Amino acid sequence: MQLQQVSALQFAPVKAPAVPKLVVWEAFDPDDPMTKAAGELYEETLPADERIPWAWIERSIRERVKSKPRTNGWHKHLLLAAPENRQDDPGALAGYVYGAFLPGYGGYLCYVGVAESARRLGVGRRLFDHFFKVLKVDAGELGEPLPFVIWESHRPEPDAPDAEWEVWAARKRLFDRVGGAWIDGVNFLSPNFSDDPDAAPVPLQLFLKPVDTPETAFTAERLREVVGGLHQRVYRNAPGTALYDGTLPPGCEPRLRPVE
Ligand SMILES: CC(C)(COP(=O)(O)OP(=O)(O)OC[C@H]1O[C@@H](n2cnc3c(N)ncnc32)[C@H](O)[C@@H]1OP(=O)(O)O)[C@@H](O)C(=O)NCCC(=O)NCCS
Structure with a gap:
């Protein structure tokens, strides 16, 4: 029993x-x-x-x-x-x-x-x-x-602690799962928001989810416009400023690549 x-x-x-x-x-x-x-x-x-x-x-x-x-x-x-x-x-x-x-x-x-x-x-x-x-x-x-949604993320430095790399892994997986692609070939130089006026710009990686525009339409030329647009519309950096020109130097050929 x-x-x-x-x-x-x-x-x-x-x-x-x-x-x-x-x-x-x-x-x-x-x-x-x-x-x-x-x-x-x-x-x-x-x-x-x-x-x-x-x-x-x-x-x-x-x-x-x-x-x-x-x-x-x-x-x-x-x-x-x-x-x-x-x-x-x-x-x-x-x-x-x-x-x-x-x-x-x-x-x-x-x-x-x-x-x-x-x-x-x-x-x-x-x-x-x-x-x-x-x-x-x-x-x-x-x-x-809505042609696309774009976002930025800071990749850890090579000697960053494991915890930072773990968050980076989480971000990459998440970005991939939501249909994002990595804009390869661009280091987006963004203003440093810390209190130190001499702090260096923060280099960011860019990710883009095509919405109403097909992924194939994001040629290098279109991606340069999108990246330049981010500088102009969001950060008020026009061509000729250090951050704009440092992000899009001559010969810059961005392309969409899988995130992972
Ligand atoms: C990045 C962050 C937003 C992820 O949020 P989350 O709610 O845990 O993500 P989700 O649960 O939706 O997971 C999405 C995918 O990522 C994977 N993932 C989440 N955390 C992970 C980790 N630490 N390592 C590997 N993969 C991870 C999930 O398994 C899932 O993939 P799956 O569908 O194949 O299983 C969260 O870790 C966070 O807030 N980090 C600190 C702030 C930050 O980095 N913000 C982003 C700034 S750009």
Whole structure:
């Protein structure tokens, strides 16, 4: 009798723990505790020289509440993610993504971060996918296509600690999974946002997801336009400035390559 009970237990189907449903929404209130939690996650997960002050992002959320679709300017979005029924619990914030649709150019994903406790659960992927959809709606409101979404990432130095290389591996895998391609042949020189006025520019790798424009249309010439456009539209660097010319020197032949 006892034996029978043991074997019944052994063969009972093992119930996997339920993974809570993830909810993604747009932040409109910079003073909301969830938005504040996103600010903390942002500062914890990104080095100072790669990030703008969080106050600038708060300001853009405040402005967004008033804005209507505009054919100039940026359509900025901060999206947050948390498990269902915990959207008011700052300790449960799973991640955020921040970026914009730039009319006449394309999409630009500025920053993304996932809480340590929520990593490798598909949160990063969900945030990217949701962000792409939001930008598609922005473009649609203006009757424009969304040719691509572009984003930057800092590759660790060869002697960087293992932890940095691990995050780089996570980024690359994520970028690949969301349909991104690497723009090979370009070191994008971006301004250094640290407090040191003499700090060197930060070299970034660029990644692009073709959306309404087919991947084959991103020839070297088109990619130079896209990269130059990023300098001009986002960083206000015109041709002839050190960062623009350092990024696109004569003979630069960018091409899309698989991320991995
Ligand atoms: C990079 C980051 C956003 C990934 O978020 P995430 O929610 O863990 O990613 P996902 O769970 O959606 O995973 C996407 C893919 O990457 C893989 N992945 C995630 N972490 C990984 C790791 N440490 N090593 C290898 N692969 C990893 C996942 O397995 C998944 O691939 P799969 O679908 O083949 O299984 C997260 O690690 C992070 O916030 N890092 C710190 C901040 C940062 O680097 N931001 C990006 C700045 S550009």
